[in-house]
Amino acid sequence: MSSESISSLILFIAAMLVAAAVAGTLVTTVTDVSGSIDTHSDGVKEQIDTDFEIISDPGSDAVYDDSSETVSVLVKNTGSTTLASDGSDLDLLVNGEYVTDQVRPEILDDDATSWRRGVVAELEIEVENGLASGEEHRVTVTVNGQTETLEFYVPQS
The missing domain is CATH 2.60.40 (Immunoglobulin-like)
Incomplete structure (x- = not known):
């Protein structure tokens, strides 16, 4: 019985580590995309305002x-x-x-x-x-x- 709970605990910890790694990657990617949009939007705003x-x-x-x-x-x-x-x-x-x-x-x-x-x-x-x-x-x-x-x-x- 204790071996089942240890196995479940190990699987739970592994699942949490994978989820944390995926979440970290997504946060980094979203931050990079957000920065690119901010940079590009300044140039587009200048283009739109120029006539x-x-x-x-x-x-x-x-x-x-x-x-x-x-x-x-x-x-x-x-x-x-x-x-x-x-x-x-x-x-x-x-x-x-x-x-x-x-x-x-x-x-x-x-x-x-x-x-x-x-x-x-x-x-x-x-x-x-x-x-x-x-x-x-x-x-x-x-x-x-x-x-x-x-x-x-x-x-x-």
Whole structure:
């Protein structure tokens, strides 16, 4: 009789050890998943809160200046995130080519000191070797995963 109770006690202790090991593994895994979700959600929140619109008129002569070989793009911050006024979060493509020079947005609102919601900034992009006249061109602006594209036509000189 005592051998049955000892056997039951040993099986009970073994079952408790296995249950504790499984519970410990699950707690560690859940903690890791929770940390990953927290980290990823910060980036997603920033992406969701970022929004902007290119408000330049593509038919205007103000978009491309042939003499200085610059493209001027007006961008309005329509999201709830204040965008970096030094241009560090901007990625620019002109006709599919990445603009490697840092483009610093010029805030056009006299009362604004930062590129917050509702404020318009001008991006002046120097185009090496200019843009061909008589053709359509594209400028793509990306900020925090949000992308807008301006398509415009440079008339014949």
